[in-house]
Amino acid sequence: MNDTAAALPSSDRTRIRRVAENARYDRATLHAIIDAAYLCHVAFADDQGTHNIPTACWRTGEHLYIHGSNGGRMIKWLGKGTPACVTITHLDGLVLARSAFNHSMNYRAAMVYGRFEPVADKHAALAALMDHIAIGRQAEIRAGNDKEFAATTVLRISLDEAACKVRSGPPVDDAEDLQHPAWAGVLPIVQVRGTPEADPLNTEATPGYVAAWSGMA
Amino acid sequence: MNDTAAALPSSDRTRIRRVAENARYDRATLHAIIDAAYLCHVAFADDQGTHNIPTACWRTGEHLYIHGSNGGRMIKWLGKGTPACVTITHLDGLVLARSAFNHSMNYRAAMVYGRFEPVADKHAALAALMDHIAIGRQAEIRAGNDKEFAATTVLRISLDEAACKVRSGPPVDDAEDLQHPAWAGVLPIVQVRGTPEADPLNTEATPGYVAAWSGMA
Numbered sequence: 001m002n003d004t005a006a007a008l009p010s011s012d013r014t015r016i017r018r019v020a021e022n023a024r025y026d027r028a029t030l031h032a033i034i035d036a037a038y039l040c041h042v043a044f045a046d047d048q049g050t051h052n053i054p055t056a057c058w059r060t061g062e063h064l065y066i067h068g069s070n071g072g073r074m075i076k077w078l079g080k081g082t083p084a085c086v087t088i089t090h091l092d093g094l095v096l097a098r099s100a101f102n103h104s105m106n107y108r109a110a111m112v113y114g115r116f117e118p119v120a121d122k123h124a125a126l127a128a129l130m131d132h133i134a135i136g137r138q139a140e141i142r143a144g145n146d147k148e149f150a151a152t153t154v155l156r157i158s159l160d161e162a163a164c165k166v167r168s169g170p171p172v173d174d175a176e177d178l179q180h181p182a183w184a185g186v187l188p189i190v191q192v193r194g195t196p197e198a199d200p201l202n203t204e205a206t207p208g209y210v211a212a213w214s215g216m217a
Numbered sequence: 218m219n220d221t222a223a224a225l226p227s228s229d230r231t232r233i234r235r236v237a238e239n240a241r242y243d244r245a246t247l248h249a250i251i252d253a254a255y256l257c258h259v260a261f262a263d264d265q266g267t268h269n270i271p272t273a274c275w276r277t278g279e280h281l282y283i284h285g286s287n288g289g290r291m292i293k294w295l296g297k298g299t300p301a302c303v304t305i306t307h308l309d310g311l312v313l314a315r316s317a318f319n320h321s322m323n324y325r326a327a328m329v330y331g332r333f334e335p336v337a338d339k340h341a342a343l344a345a346l347m348d349h350i351a352i353g354r355q356a357e358i359r360a361g362n363d364k365e366f367a368a369t370t371v372l373r374i375s376l377d378e379a380a381c382k383v384r385s386g387p388p389v390d391d392a393e394d395l396q397h398p399a400w401a402g403v404l405p406i407v408q409v410r411g412t413p414e415a416d417p418l419n420t421e422a423t424p425g426y427v428a429a430w431s432g433m434a
Contacts, residue, residue, distance in 0.1 A: 012265070013265045013266065013268075017289075017290075018285075018286060018289050038308055038311065038322065038406070039306060039308055039322065039324070041258040041260075041269055041304055041306065042269075043258075043260030043267050043268065043269035043302070044267055045262055045267055048229070048230045049230065049300050049302070049330065050260050050261055050262055050267060050300055050301065050302050051230075051260065051302050052258055052259075052260035052269060052302040052303065052304040052328065053304070053328075054304060054306040054324070054326050056322060068235075069235060072234075072235050073234075083266050083267055084267065085260070085266070085267050085268050085269040086269065087258055087269040087270070087271060089256060089258065089271035091255055091256055091408075093411070093414075094255065094350055096350070096351075096354070096427075097358075098358060098359055099358060099359040099360075099361070100343065100347065100355075100358050100359065100360055100361045100365070101361050101365040101369070103347075103350070103358075105255065105256065105273060107256070107271070109271050111269065111270075113266065126317065130317065130320075133311055133313070133320070133404075134313075134404075137313070137399075138317075140398070140399040140400070141314075141315060141316060141317050141320075141397070141399045142315055142316040142317065142394050142397040142399065143316075143317055144316075144317045144318050148317070148318040152318070170414070170416040170417065170418075171416055177359050178418060179420075180358070180359040181357070181420070181421055182354075182357040182358045182359065182421060183357070183415070183419060183421040183422070183423060183424050183427055184415070184416035184418070184419045184421070185413055185414050185415040185416045185419055185427070186413065186414045186416075187350075187351075187410065187411075187413050187427065187430050188410065188411030188412065188413070188414060189255070189408060189409075189410060189411065190408070190409050190410075190411045191308075191406060191407070191408055191409075192406075192407050192408075192409050193404065193405065193406060193407075194310070194404075194405030194406065194407045195405065196402055196403065196404050196405070197310075197387070197402050197403045197405060198400070198401070198402040199387040199388055199401035199402045199403075200387065201387075201395060201401070202400060202401045202402055203396075203398070204398055204399060204400040204401070205400070206400060207400050210313075210400055210402070210404065213404050
């Protein structure tokens with residue numbers, strides 16, 4: 001995939017039409033939005049209708065990964081190639097304009113269309129999930145055993161058909177509204193990392209990746 | 218809807234099967250999760266497949282509301298009664314267990330199934346959205362004119378068929394893993410309100426609801 005192709009919508013349904021100036025089709029934006037997330041929302045349809053399931057996600061290369069128990073509805077339907085749409089949205093603020101209809105939100109959203117496929121190397125994939133949580137943790141934990149791995153399915157979806165939409169910055173009012181006497185600006189919303197809470201039964205010293213957790217995400 | 222009925226799943230597809238002890242079917246939990254959100258993810262299918270669109274949301278009574286331009290794909294399809302699934306998820310932390318497969322996340326999620334319906338009184342509905350952003354703002358802004366209201370559709374979906382899933386607290390390891398020497402606990406994730414950023418062209422004094430914004434959301 002070359003840079004020119006990467007900066008264009010990959011399909012008709014990923015071509016953003018509403019407020020098209022906020023569309024982003026480059027890989028760097030897509031990767032950054034996914035990598036900043038711990039969970040995504042997965043939409044798919046089964047014999048009971050359309051579902052929208054929040055689930056943990058992580059990225060390796062040009063695929064987004066999820067996992068779950070073999071018996072779960074989502075895993076069963078996605079595992080057989082049911083079409084899906086995966087969306088990740090980071091809300092960055094409320095945008096207060098002078099006029100009602102120019103209010104907006106600042107956000108970073110990514111949407112991926114496609115079909116999931118089972119991942120054969122579950123050990124490598126779930127190690128990548130652990131690395132997404134904290135580099136160094138995989139070596140410390142009690143690793144999964146054969147029974148645990150057998151009960152779990154890992155799925156991935158290609159990032160080939162994807163689009164992002166990003167809004168940032170101050171409100172955009174119409175010229176004739178600029179003198180209207182209402183405060184204009186952004187009320188920021190920020191996802192931050194709180195102080196780690198050790199389990200009451202924890203017996204171990206605080207590892208570096210836990211000590212380093214707090215602060216801005 | 219009486220309290221007893223409210224505490225049970227309202228349909229087969231809202232009966233939570235995976236980690237069922239985290240299921241919540243009461244109205245207070247559902248309302249609190251929606252009211253803490255500024256956006257939801259709406260899943261629906263059209264002639265191009267299944268979509269999953271992030272959009273602003275708010276609640277009045279037993280309905281969740283969204284809005285958008287008449288011409289948008291989501292509004293067009295949902296406005297004619299296309300089945301939908303709306304999900305809101307607040308991520309509260311990463312749960313680090315001693316064993317790989319007992320890692321989890323703390324979260325509050327709500328899922329609503331149903332069909333949206335057009336809202337006739339758009340003025341009242343959009344005033345409620347403004348109140349959700351900041352009480353007091355509606356009276357200050359340049360109100361929408363007839364053309365703006367005419368170009369906008371407001372939709373609502375009943376909360377009748379809904380379910381929540383909530384996890385909180387420390388990791389739950391198997392007894393035989395409690396002595397494994399890995400740090401156990403929660404890495405909290407918190408959504409906070411940042412310092413308001415006035416528009417460079419703002420001419421107004423800071424209203425109370427802006428001054429009061431910063432701090433924990």
